[in-house]
Amino acid sequence: MQVRILLFGVLKDLLPDQPDSICLEAGSTVDDLLQTMQARFAQYFTQTGPAAQGNLWSSIAVAVNREYAPATHRLNEGDEVALLPPVSGGTENPHVALIREPIDTTAVVAALKQGEDGAIVTFDGIVRNNTRRRRTLWLVYEAYEEMALPRMQRLAAEARAKYPIRDVAIVHRLGHLEIGETSVFIAVASAHRAAAFDACRWLIDTLKKTVPIWKKEHFEDGAVWSDGEPFPAELTPQVHPKPSPEPLR
Template sequence: MRVKVRLFASFREAAGRSEVELELDEGCAVRDLITLLSEVIPGLSEKFDRGDALVAVNGAFAKPDKVLTDGDVVAVFPPVSGGGGKVGLFSELPSLSELIEAASPPSGEAGAIAIFLGVVRSSSEQGRVLRLEYEAYQEMALAEMEKIRQEAISKPGVKEVVIYHVLGARRPGDTVMMVAVASEHRAEAFETLAWVVNSVKNRVPIWKKEVTERGSRWIEEGRPEI
């Protein structure tokens, strides 16, 4: 069988190419593909040995034992993150306790921490949702998230804001966005939380493709003010 491998970011640079097609035996899994890539592209061997690689098959994150089939498109890329701990894009979101820790100002400065978790719904007007696929212009997205954070912190009573968003494929029930706002009182925490969530949705260049039983479509919810 034949599969196409797409290499991103540091993996593309290490390989000196962005794509490669490989012939594999039937029943080969992701771990077998990684072994073969290390052999045919020596520049990738060290990165795989360090455990730097994330792998997606046909747009969904894949574990090492995922069995490949003819025609699969496999993406290999490093973990996505950034923003110094207060804003970030992640292949796997931090835990809720890590979010709260990041949002907690020095002792006694906040009387409330309000939290929003965005979750993939199981249905839409197109039918049953199989997954959402998130993509971003990462440098611009992180910069705009930090700008939103700074604007929010400038509001009266607000002490800290944390904004995290996922990239890649997620299924119904998965968390895709985490926002926390710490403030002196609960009223400004709730008000600012809603403002931050809406600002991220309207201003940050993160896109999602909705995949349902009827097909797929990019969700484009309007042009932000520039």
Template sequence: MAITVRLFAALREHVGHSKLELELAPNETVGSLFDRLFVDPALQGLRPSLLFAVNRDYVSHDHELRDGDEVAFIPPLGGGAPGPEGEPIARVFLSREPLNLSALIDCVRGPGRGGITTFTGTVRDHFEGRPVLHLDYEAYEEMVLPKMAELCEIIETRWPETSVAMAHRVGRLHIGDEAVHVAVGAPHRDAAFAACRFAIDELKATVPIFKKEIYEDGSQWKAQGGG
């Protein structure tokens, strides 16, 4: 059977390609495929925190592959664009250009929403005492917007009458640049603050965007949740 493998961050750098086309025997699982492709102990060290996706949905390591599948090995995570069916998702954004917080706030305004909270993540100039020169972000772009939209729906179910919007940059960002925005509108401030905190935490944990910190003396791929 024929499958496509998508690679990101440290795995992409190790292989030297972002995509592989492979022929597999029947009964291969996504976990066994990873173990065959990546025998390097350093890469096997990623295994416990790795996420697996098949056809842009997260799956367990024992998920059995089928002909035509697109597999993604996702290292630890830390204007409108097409959604899964080509329709615009008007409140989730992935951009190579500077983000617009005012436009995001407009997405969550409403006559019944008395409180709007926002979170902005910016590029800091150090990590554990090491000067940071800049960050490079990359993403599994076809999966990012659907996962962001799914997260918005989860939040709006958990906190009724809220509205959520979020945006993230990709590409090279310099010190002080804005990397991510989250905006939440709610009837009252308690729900707005709680939903906003949940949104940024889950975005970092579940949306496949990858961050590389560049230092004067080297570089390192970082888990999104650590920042």
């Protein structure tokens, strides 16, 4: 059977020759697919060592048809399978968006605020001019948009269920960003400040770990995909190498 393969972030650079689809035996699982990918690209890691290969395959998450899937998930003909490096539900919320133009933070807050709110807590993620003492020139953000936006919507719904807040806004920028521009903006409206602070911190921390958005940093001496925060353990199907067959005697 044929399944479609999507690569994002650093995986596109590490596995540049990966075709758009891969052929697997009927009844194959996510683990089988990862085993096949690992074997196919083993030659790449002869230059970087086995540790690099282990780190790659143990850190990715897998989405099948835009939903995270465990290693045991059985694949079907025509499935869309996305391999996601660490990054860096409910009713749709009109304040949740992925955009490519500059984020108007003042307009986001104004659209969210209502008379019953006693507090608006915001997080404004800004492009800084350095990373680990290297001068940053600009950033590029990309996303698995068909999955990222629903995940952001789900986070907004989960925050409203988890904390005594009224509403939230989550806006993430994609594409080319200059130093000083806002990359992600989160606002939480609540009657009381404590719940708004707690929800805002939870939203940005969870977004960074679970929403498939990646950052490429461009420096004076090159460009790299930023190391993302690890996915939660339950989202990363681990590859368990299969024993090699014993040689014929």
